[in-house]
Amino acid sequence: MGLDDRVRCCPDGLMTDRRHNVRVLDATIRDGGCCNAWQFSHDFVGRTFDALLASGVDIMEIGYLTSPGVYDTKSVGPWRFCDEDDLARVARPSRMKLAAMVDVGRIRPEDLRPAGDSLISVIRVATYGPDIAEAVDLLHAARELGYETFCNVMAVTECTPQEVDSFLAALHDSRVENVAVVDSFGALYPHQLRYLIRKYKNWLRPEQHVGVHLHNNQQQAFANTIAAIEEGVDFVDGTIFGMGRGAGNCPLELLLMYLDDPRHDVRPILAMLEEYDVLRDELRWGYQAPYAITGWLNRHPREAIARVQTHRGRAVEAFWEQLTKDAELPRNHRPQLHPES
Amino acid sequence: MGLDDRVRCCPDGLMTDRRHNVRVLDATIRDGGCCNAWQFSHDFVGRTFDALLASGVDIMEIGYLTSPGVYDTKSVGPWRFCDEDDLARVARPSRMKLAAMVDVGRIRPEDLRPAGDSLISVIRVATYGPDIAEAVDLLHAARELGYETFCNVMAVTECTPQEVDSFLAALHDSRVENVAVVDSFGALYPHQLRYLIRKYKNWLRPEQHVGVHLHNNQQQAFANTIAAIEEGVDFVDGTIFGMGRGAGNCPLELLLMYLDDPRHDVRPILAMLEEYDVLRDELRWGYQAPYAITGWLNRHPREAIARVQTHRGRAVEAFWEQLTKDAELPRNHRPQLHPES
Numbered sequence: 001m002g003l004d005d006r007v008r009c010c011p012d013g014l015m016t017d018r019r020h021n022v023r024v025l026d027a028t029i030r031d032g033g034c035c036n037a038w039q040f041s042h043d044f045v046g047r048t049f050d051a052l053l054a055s056g057v058d059i060m061e062i063g064y065l066t067s068p069g070v071y072d073t074k075s076v077g078p079w080r081f082c083d084e085d086d087l088a089r090v091a092r093p094s095r096m097k098l099a100a101m102v103d104v105g106r107i108r109p110e111d112l113r114p115a116g117d118s119l120i121s122v123i124r125v126a127t128y129g130p131d132i133a134e135a136v137d138l139l140h141a142a143r144e145l146g147y148e149t150f151c152n153v154m155a156v157t158e159c160t161p162q163e164v165d166s167f168l169a170a171l172h173d174s175r176v177e178n179v180a181v182v183d184s185f186g187a188l189y190p191h192q193l194r195y196l197i198r199k200y201k202n203w204l205r206p207e208q209h210v211g212v213h214l215h216n217n218q219q220q221a222f223a224n225t226i227a228a229i230e231e232g233v234d235f236v237d238g239t240i241f242g243m244g245r246g247a248g249n250c251p252l253e254l255l256l257m258y259l260d261d262p263r264h265d266v267r268p269i270l271a272m273l274e275e276y277d278v279l280r281d282e283l284r285w286g287y288q289a290p291y292a293i294t295g296w297l298n299r300h301p302r303e304a305i306a307r308v309q310t311h312r313g314r315a316v317e318a319f320w321e322q323l324t325k326d327a328e329l330p331r332n333h334r335p336q337l338h339p340e341s
Numbered sequence: 342m343g344l345d346d347r348v349r350c351c352p353d354g355l356m357t358d359r360r361h362n363v364r365v366l367d368a369t370i371r372d373g374g375c376c377n378a379w380q381f382s383h384d385f386v387g388r389t390f391d392a393l394l395a396s397g398v399d400i401m402e403i404g405y406l407t408s409p410g411v412y413d414t415k416s417v418g419p420w421r422f423c424d425e426d427d428l429a430r431v432a433r434p435s436r437m438k439l440a441a442m443v444d445v446g447r448i449r450p451e452d453l454r455p456a457g458d459s460l461i462s463v464i465r466v467a468t469y470g471p472d473i474a475e476a477v478d479l480l481h482a483a484r485e486l487g488y489e490t491f492c493n494v495m496a497v498t499e500c501t502p503q504e505v506d507s508f509l510a511a512l513h514d515s516r517v518e519n520v521a522v523v524d525s526f527g528a529l530y531p532h533q534l535r536y537l538i539r540k541y542k543n544w545l546r547p548e549q550h551v552g553v554h555l556h557n558n559q560q561q562a563f564a565n566t567i568a569a570i571e572e573g574v575d576f577v578d579g580t581i582f583g584m585g586r587g588a589g590n591c592p593l594e595l596l597l598m599y600l601d602d603p604r605h606d607v608r609p610i611l612a613m614l615e616e617y618d619v620l621r622d623e624l625r626w627g628y629q630a631p632y633a634i635t636g637w638l639n640r641h642p643r644e645a646i647a648r649v650q651t652h653r654g655r656a657v658e659a660f661w662e663q664l665t666k667d668a669e670l671p672r673n674h675r676p677q678l679h680p681e682s
Contacts, residue, residue: 189567189599190531216560218595223564226530241630241654253630254559257637258530270658273630277654287627289582289594289614296598313582313618317611 020261023058023235026252027213029079030061030101032243035283038063039077046090047272048240053096054268055256058235059122061099062091067111087119097121097148102138104131109138115146124150125176129159132167136174143175150178152213156196157187157298164196168203178209178235183224186217186247186295190227197231211235214250216242217295217304219287221250226258240269241276243283246301246308247291288313293320361602364399364576367593368554370420371402371442373584376624379404380418387431388613389581394437395609396597399576400463402440403432408452428460438462438489443479445472450479456487465491466517470500473508477515484516491519493554497537498528498639505537509544519550519576524565527558527588527636531568538572552576555591557583558636558645560628562591567599581610582617584624587642587649588632629654634661 029038029045040048045062052060063079071080078086082100091098099122102112115121123142127135132153139149151174153167171179181196188196193212200210212228214221214237225236238252253273256266280286290304290313307319370379370386381389386403393401404420412421419427423441432439440463443453456462464483468476473494480490492515494508512520522537529537534553541551553569555562555578566577579593594614597607621627631645631654648660 190564191571218599219557219560219563219592222560223531223567226564230532242628251560251628251633254633257633258559267658267661270630270634270661273657274655277629287583287592288618289611292592292595292598293611314615316614317608320608320611 018259018261019229019232020259020263022229022233022259022261023211024056024252024255024259024264025059025061025099025211025235025237026052026057026239027061027237027249028052028239028243028252030063030099031237031245031249032239032285033063033077033079034245035243035285036279037076038079040079042078042086042089044275045079047275049091051240051268051272053094055252055266056261056264057096057252059097059099060091061101061122061124061237062087062120063100065100065102065107065112065120065123067107070106082120084113084118091119093119099124099150101126101152102142104128104135104138107138109141112142112145112147121146121148122150123147124152124180126152126154128154129156129163129167132170136170136176139174139176148178149176150180150211151176152180152182154182155184155300156182157185164199165203168200171208172204176208178211179204180211180213180235180237181228182213183215183221185298185300186215186220186291187298188214188224189218189220190224193224194227194231197228197233201232209234211237213237215244215295215301216247216249216287217291217301219247219292221248222254222258225250225255229259241273241280242286243276243279244285246285246305247287247295248285284308289316290319293323297323299323359600359602360570360573361600361604363570363574363600363602364552365397365593365596365600365605366400366402366440366552366576366578367393367398367580368402368578368590369393369580369584369593371404371440372578372586372590373580373626374404374418374420375586376584376626377620378417379420381420383419383427383430385616386420388616390432392581392609392613394435396593396607397602397605398437398593400438400440401432402442402463402465402578403428403461404441406441406443406448406453406461406464408448411447423461425454425459432460434460440465440491442467442493443483445469445476445479448479450482453483453486453488462487462489463491464488465493465521467493467495469495470497470504470508473511477511477517480515480517489519490517491521491552492517493521493523495523496525496641497523498526505540506544509541512549513545517549519552520545521552521554521576521578522569523554524556524562526639526641527556527561527632528639529555529565530559530561531565534565535568535572538569538574542573550575552578554578556585556636556642557588557590557628558632558642560588560633562589563595563599566591566596570600582614582621583627584617584620585626587626587646588628588636589626625649630657631660634664638664640664 063082104127238255239249242248242251294304404423445468579596580590583589583592635645
């Protein structure tokens, strides 16, 4: 071996756990929109669409479909509704699919138009475990209308094992094609996420795809995404610069660099980061200790978000006391796995 | 099973990979000091000492020992030197050990005083692989003087496997007690770090302890720390609020919450976060895409740090082009493991 053949010690050559052809779903406008009530300009969303298309991302989740009357259109932006007129101003038919999320209870199935009449071709139904029957009805309605379907069962870390079994059984029996493990609270460490991915795969039919939607409260979103890819998930979610409520999401730019897939080009995303950096200055997503605390406590981040709005990252010990004083936490108060007797 | 006995689905109860009695080393003043040239006030360092002591941290790395004349004392603060007079103003003998780092080439062994005459009881020698012989001389001098010794071989991701074997053989034959896997560039993903930990453990004597010192360029510092704990390391490094040059380090508060060790109490650290949040506003450590790029490219972050100073997180695509244009990177340009033939 000549000196020029010498290679470095990092064990990628033999040990890579990256996989190519993992589907990448960008949720910047939909989930990042939780930071600014979906009030992105058409110009900004259009340039984000162009960047995502050029980067080789598979699916752009561009917002929510919401039935009229659920939100005051004065207080939320157009991407909470995704009217076709708005979509047509920013997107065009392309290799990249456009997805919209629907919340169980915030849309009537009859308000969905046929996929053939929409720029949207993917519907993601967001539900909580107990509402799974209603979610399946919505998923079936969407499939009948020609959409590819995803189901995001939120806040799985709040469910009992029996509740998880129950919604997975319902999804197994449904026609839904893709199911995400959703770490709504940023509560999961990689070994826990791996366990849930195996559980989802075990319960679902082999042709149903499992993926992840992860939050960064404990700085685990990207690491958990890597763990999920190692576990063989079929799709992963990211957002540009990690944009998202509170601590945010898995940063798309880190994910694309990691995947190192010839289908991808991270440069169009890097070229957008300047504008997202300006947005972050204004909207202030990203790591703060209150998010770490709610993540660790397996709680919704709403209290942490409110706290950071008023106190930034300050007086954190008082926040800790407030959240833990009534909790009667055992020493190891993290959610426990019940032996599945 | 009654309703009150119901537990949540997170698999901690059966699957925890936390370990108690991992030694925690706080490097806030030493490594965080790289952000501000160690110009912390005595009052601030004293309150950080008190918080770390109250939190149950095992070792506080309070700065560097440096021979006179190496630095202009006008341009760097007292924690680059750790004179005993300065130490006595902020610290006192306690359960928590005080550590100082020494750089090979920036200290003469004869400038070390006996451990019995110092508040410092731990010496960490920072070296590059090729300087291992000089590092071992310094480590032996420190042991002779009564110190506990650590060796940090920096930038291991730049070494060939043969170079790693070589410095590990030298450390095996030495009297050093603790060796850290050091991810200077924040280049490692968990599976790579796990490989290196196994390699270090395999080469070193059973009574030599292995730990980690990790950077957050790709948002992996805490996740890699968790992976290291799963691999059975004996000590881990953190800094308050992740303070450190560029993207920073593993945040101590996340680490203490994760470990959930009865020896620890995260609250004194949380009570300090307000002041560290103010410092972060000024010094701006934390995630920015240029750090992700140098991490991914397995390069020293100096160019990214300079870039963020002048451009914040902006014009990132140009930075990418600048770093990759001469590199003739193969598609998968990440460092490769040479088959150890």
